[in-house]
Amino acid sequence: MRPTKELVIEHEAVLTVLQILDEISLRITEGNDININDLETLLDVMKVFVDRCHHGKEEKILFTALESAGIPREGGPVGVMLYEHDNGRRYISGMREAFERVKEGDKQAFKTFAANASDYTALMYAHIDKENNILYQMAETHLSDPMKIKLAQDFSSLQARETGNGSYEKYFKVIEQLKANYLKG
Numbered sequence: 036m037r038p039t040k041e042l043v044i045e046h047e048a049v050l051t052v053l054q055i056l057d058e059i060s061l062r063i064t065e066g067n068d069i070n071i072n073d074l075e076t077l078l079d080v081m082k083v084f085v086d087r088c089h090h091g092k093e094e095k096i097l098f099t100a101l102e103s104a105g106i107p108r109e110g111g112p113v114g115v116m117l118y119e120h121d122n123g124r125r126y127i128s129g130m131r132e133a134f135e136r137v138k139e140g141d142k143q144a145f146k147t148f149a150a151n152a153s154d155y156t157a158l159m160y161a162h163i164d165k166e167n168n169i170l171y172q173m174a175e176t177h178l179s180d181p182m183k184i185k186l187a188q189d190f191s192s193l194q195a196r197e198t199g200n201g202s203y204e205k206y207f208k209v210i211e212q213l214k215a216n217y218l219k220g
């Protein structure tokens with residue numbers, strides 16, 4: 036499989052996570068009860084699967100390969116992607132902090148959670164679109180075949196390291212389960 040294809044497949048799963056998060060935020064705004072365990076699961080998916088694993092593959096492996104192919108890390112499209120990853124991390128921290136306050140009984144913190152969630156999903160929809168349509172195309176054009184083979188190998192070691200053995204596939208299943216519970220059709 037082309038290494039960018041693997042990242043595009045992960046994007047599909049991330050898009051589902053964003054839709055679930057939007058649905059949960061809507062339920063919060065409408066004053067409905069929220070399943071705390073599902074929120075905990077979703078936060079883990081965002082931190083481990085989306086950030087450490089997917090963004091890890093991009094930052095530590097793909098962007099480094101692009102740099103060695105002459106595409107600078109600072110400025111340009113890679114610089115923008117790095118900046119957006121950092122913003123995403125801030126929103127995930129914001130959601131996590133609000134969630135901890137909710138667990139301590141502060142129901143008002145749900146609003147802070149929903150505000151961070153909405154900023155996060157808006158950022159990530161646009162981010163994924165740019166990567167699928169611009170950055171990954173650049174990678175396919177600029178990276179040599181041996182580099183692509185090395186990329187695929189490095190991706191697989193990183194995902195085992197960041198998610199734990201066998202857990203990578205489990206994340207896809209967890210996302211599908213949440214999708215079945217929260218999204219219709």
Ligand SMILES: [Fe+2]
Nearest residue numbers: 090093116166
């Ligand atoms: Fe990214």
Ligand SMILES: [Fe+2]
Nearest residue numbers: 089093163166
């Ligand atoms: Fe990405």
